[in-house]
Amino acid sequence: MADAEARRGSTGPDASGRVLDADDIARVTRRIAHEILERSHGPSNVVLMGIQTRGVPLAQRIAGSIQDIEGVEVPLGSLDITMYRDDLRLRGARPLEVTDVPALGVDDRIVVLIDDVLFSGRTIRAALDALSDIGRPRAVQLAVLVDRGHRELPIRADYVGKNIPTSREQAVRVRLTEVDGVDEVAVEG
Amino acid sequence: MRHLLSAADLTRDEALLILDTAGELGKVTDRAVKKLPTLRGRTVVNLFFEDSTRTRISFEAAAKRLSADLITFSAKGSSVSKGESLKDTALTLEAMGADAVVVRHEASGAPHRLAHSGWIDCAVINAGDGTHEHPTQALLDAFTLRHHLSGGEGALDGRRVVIVGDVLHSRVARSNVLLLHALGASVTLVAPPTLMPVGVQTWPCEVSYDLDDALPGASAVMMLRVQRERMNAAYFPSTHEYSRRYGLDTRRASLLADDGIVLHPGPMNRGMEITADVADGQRSVIVEQVTNGVNVRMAVLYLILGARAEADLTEASQ
Structure with missing residues (x-):
């Protein structure tokens, strides 16, 4: 933990703007898995829900880490929040991704939402709306790989891979092997 | 769009x-x-x-x-x-x-x-x-076909669909021919010559007057309703003759491919273009539509x- 705390913000971006490489991402997801288990007193009630698109492979990795640590397979789902966005008027219709609710549902479970970047908080608001239409979890927590600040809603993450101070004009690019063929996080602009 | x-x-x-x-x-x-x-x-x-x-x-x-x-x-x-x-x-x-x-x-x-x-x-x-x-009827038909024939994914390439009945008065037939063609399926229209529209040879489909000839091996058959409310002339001699030549009964349904399905856009004239046995049978996906x-x-x-x-x-x- 102390080690992980020390890492946060300790390494600045290199020349290409990269702030996390593949090894960093692997360490960070493993730490988040530990933190989830610590906070929930074990894996028994936990359900992981990855937010489409890049939250889904992150959720799979965290589930994999929990399996390594505890030898237990936690229920894993995916959430597409397109139909819950508040910006249809601004951004138009987009193709839908898969929403997959674990067979046992989310009622009375501790649901950990997982996303790649926490920015305005609007995606998470939409995800909370979507989740409440699916069932009634006992608690909802949020894990993100990167928190880049600039919240527009009163939302915060329970588990943060790395806090990256940015300006609004910058873009944070998360690339994951499953989607983009490479693991890295970079700040651009 | x-x-x-x-x-x-x-x-x-x-x-x-x-x-x-x-x-x-x-x-x-x-x-x-x-x-x-x-x-x-x-x-x-x-x-x-x-x-x-x-x-x-x-x-x-x-x-x-x-x-x-x-x-x-x-x-x-x-x-x-x-x-x-x-x-x-x-x-x-x-x-x-x-x-x-x-x-x-x-x-x-x-x-x-x-x-x-x-x-x-x-x-x-x-x-x-x-x-x-x-068009939305054609889309839901295509959705139903895709669900049964290709696991709900991709298009309908290589599939053959037979559309039978009152093509002349049918908006469903025209939309389906256009959409199924776009999705790669081949379509055969079957009807008595009096119920085929003028210019049907320019549509992207086959035309036949013999149902028994068109059905074998087809992936799906879509029965059209005989639209009496639009008929202001005698298009066929009698309902009995129509259902004998162009109606779907159990024997004809068995000519379809093994995974072949039966569709009908509704409302059905049971006993006319489709028998009750087939409408309620195993191959029927009419309620699902x-x-x-x-x-x-x-x-x-x-x-x-x-x-x-x-x-x-x-x-x-x-």
Whole structure:
């Protein structure tokens, strides 16, 4: 933990703007898995829900880490929040991704939402709306790989891979092997 | 996609996008809360100049599941029965702030007129116009075919679909031929010569007058309703002869491929174009078509209203 705390913000971006490489991402997801288990007193009630698109492979990795640590397979789902966005008027219709609710549902479970970047908080608001239409979890927590600040809603993450101070004009690019063929996080602009 | 007036408006990719979207939206039906907030604050008007049960209810369910406000307007009991014109009705709807109008009309081309006359600015969705087209019916048929024949994914390449019956008066047949062709399926139309439309040889399909000849090995057969209300002449000698030559019974249904299915857009004339045994049988997916209709219409409303939002924004920024 102390080690992980020390890492946060300790390494600045290199020349290409990269702030996390593949090894960093692997360490960070493993730490988040530990933190989830610590906070929930074990894996028994936990359900992981990855937010489409890049939250889904992150959720799979965290589930994999929990399996390594505890030898237990936690229920894993995916959430597409397109139909819950508040910006249809601004951004138009987009193709839908898969929403997959674990067979046992989310009622009375501790649901950990997982996303790649926490920015305005609007995606998470939409995800909370979507989740409440699916069932009634006992608690909802949020894990993100990167928190880049600039919240527009009163939302915060329970588990943060790395806090990256940015300006609004910058873009944070998360690339994951499953989607983009490479693991890295970079700040651009 | 600003309007949906004809199945011919849809490219293969657009059709697949609608089917994929419908597949995802269909999952809402299995949830505790069967509602999505996506079209909150949008107004959808159901404008029905002609009787309809399942299409009207299906669009109603679709609009409500997406949280749109819905106004249903049927010609009976409205000012249309007092002689109000299509134009005046349209102007009324525009004044009410409709975002989309779902229109069914007994005149072929009425939705096209509504969309391109400049009377209204909202999206127009054709819910069946005369003997012309019924694109959302074709989409739900394609969705049902895809679900059974290719696991709900991809197109219908290499599949053969037989459409039987009153092609002359059928808007469902025309839309299906166009859409199934775009999705890579081959279509055979079967009807007595008197019920084949003029110029059918220019459609992208095969034409046959012999049902027993067309059925063997087909992946699906779609039975059309004999539309007596549109028939003002004797198109066939007797109903008995029609059902013997062009009706689907158990023997004929068994000629289909092993995974072959039976569709009917409804309402059925049991005993006429289809026997009760086949309509209620193992291969029949007729009830499923109704469920899929809601999903497909949700997808159409979402994609059209979403695309318009985008277009408006581009216009505003220029």
